Amino acid sequence: MIACPNCQISFSPQQRVCPRCKSYEPPLEDRMEYLERMAQESLNDGNSPGFVEASLVREGIAPKAAQEIVIAQSQKVRRAARGRGLRRIAVGLVFLSFAAGLVLGGGLIFAEFGSKLLLRSGLLLLFLAVPLFLRALYNFARGRD
Numbered sequence: 001m002i003a004c005p006n007c008q009i010s011f012s013p014q015q016r017v018c019p020r021c022k023s024y025e026p027p028l029e030d031r032m033e034y035l036e037r038m039a040q041e042s043l044n045d046g047n048s049p050g051f052v053e054a055s056l057v058r059e060g061i062a063p064k065a066a067q068e069i070v071i072a073q074s075q076k077v078r079r080a081a082r083g084r085g086l087r088r089i090a091v092g093l094v095f096l097s098f099a100a101g102l103v104l105g106g107g108l109i110f111a112e113f114g115s116k117l118l119l120r121s122g123l124l125l126l127f128l129a130v131p132l133f134l135r136a137l138y139n140f141a142r143g144r145d
């Protein structure tokens, strides 16, 4: 929150000027945290760096500084996406080995007792898991969600 020295009210850093007197303009550094978060969310929503940069400039930030904010926030967004991607790959690996274990175990049991149930469910799981896993790998390599 930002305090207006004229009206003694607090207002959200979303506002460029005090909503009551419309004359007090808070210093940029008071709104910086909000603007950086806004840039990050906007990039997260899939908006292009150029678009986010332009909206920062509209908020009163110098073009050069806006560019730097966008670069820093894009790196954060990419890092977060990578972390989620890694977790997804780990889950995929567990799932895949479980399915492979079922196929193997089911195959052995099938050979011994002629029961196809485990083998079938293992194959079905494998069939579902492989594309998911490949997609997780692909998205990770491209640095996307």
Ligand SMILES: [Zn+2]
Binding pocket: 004, 005, 006, 007, 008, 018, 019, 020, 021, 022, 023, 024
């Ligand atoms: Zn005011």
